[in-house]
Amino acid sequence: MKGSVGIGLRRDIADEVLSSDIIHPDFIEFAPENWMGMGGYWNRIRQRAVEKYPVSCHGLSLSLGSPEELDWNFIKDLKVFLDENKVTVFSEHLSYTKSNNAHLYDLLPIPFREDAVDHVADRIKKVQDFLGRQIAIENVSYYTPVAAEMTESQFINSIVEKADCKLLLDVNNVYVNAFNHKYDAKVFIDQMPLDKVEYIHMAGHEQIEEDLIIDTHGKAIIDPVFDLFEYTIQKMHPVPVLLERDYNFEDLPAISAELEKLRSLIKNHWEAVHETSK
């Protein structure tokens, strides 16, 4: 899947992804939680998707940053799902979604602190040991830091190193965070462990206040994010790239054009450079 371009399999576009000539991803991504244990119509859609495309999975509920214990029953089910669907890349968020034993169904920011680094790295290692594979953790968008004692880039670097895991580099999230917290996105990219990147996410977002962007996955990718993507891929090896779109699927040709634009950028930088260097 290296250098390929995929799209998240959402129910709203499942038929088009499986049957139409409008969208041609090289691979698809599932959120396992949306498909695990499900029968009937959606199970058949999942089976068709797995037969047609290579599959990556992007988890929502592992809650790697939670203070409480990992949910081992869930992780056991997850392992079965990943194996059954021949999942090539599994990623999760560097955040927490569970607190006081209650699930929250969104991504809360972990305090950027040394003890949190140790705690999260330890949990990632346990999950990796059980799943029998390295996982990729995603740099999440966040709207406020909470009780930080180090920078975001220090936090991410430390965890990737201590957990010996991979990084899912969400380029849109870097842009969003740089805007929201007033730092230079390219400097941040330079600070990332790019040799550990296994996967890239690209997405649209929404600016809701003068100084605040929310990571919505509901709009087209803006040019500055494409620019940041181009800047990033020149500095690293080829990996799969995913277009995240969670809603607003009315204009499928436009979404298809985004896939094509990503392919074109990849072709310009990765294929040319890596062909030349062979």
Add this chain to the structure above:
Amino acid sequence: MKLRSETAEIQELLGKYCRTGEEVALPGITEGRVHHYRRLVYNAVKNTMDQAFPITVASMEEEEWDKLVHEFFSKHPTTSTQIWKLPYEFYQYHLSAGTAGRLKKPYLNDLLYFEWAEIEIHTMPDKSIDPYTDKGDPLSDKLLLNPEYEIIRLEYPVHIQAVKGIELKKGSYFVLLYREPGTGHVKFLDLSILHAFILTRIFETGESVQSFKGEIAQLAQVESEKYLDNHLTDFVNNLIDRQMILGYRKV
């Protein structure tokens, strides 16, 4: 645990704020930003409930519905890792909390359960199907039911009428919900207690209808065997047409 208790407490405070919306003092945050987390978290839960319970939502004022969602999410520690299963926890919470009585909506538990049952049947894991044929006798041959079904018992007929005036219709209602094999669509049928008994008996024992026709006659208080045979034949054929009965078991 490698996490300092102070860090854990900060994380739990943010989590508590997202669940309840009640202000908390968090260190090291950017002013005016943290409320977006409460908004995003609550919207995810609210949207899930809105989609799961459209009839219930339409049956009450928006503010009243919002209070039910808020109460559920702030008081109940949600256990499901899969948000699409959360409506069942919502139903269970309000059943235990006695919300139907408090709101003087005695049908509320039935309505929530009926709407959840539709989701449950639609998404339930696929079940294996024994070999069957479409050739057979509706009474004397063993029937194979579509295994992806549920019969639920309700006190109020929320499946066949709007909630206005439904308080006066308290009784015993049976609803068959099943998943159509080809499309995966959920269908439901209002059942008499007699038909609920017949289907349950076939499913549990695998017997032919003929083998317990005497009990059916007693329950239905029908003396004419010909009438009963015609009725049962029509019942079986109707359910075959609807794909609730898949056919006749292969011997």
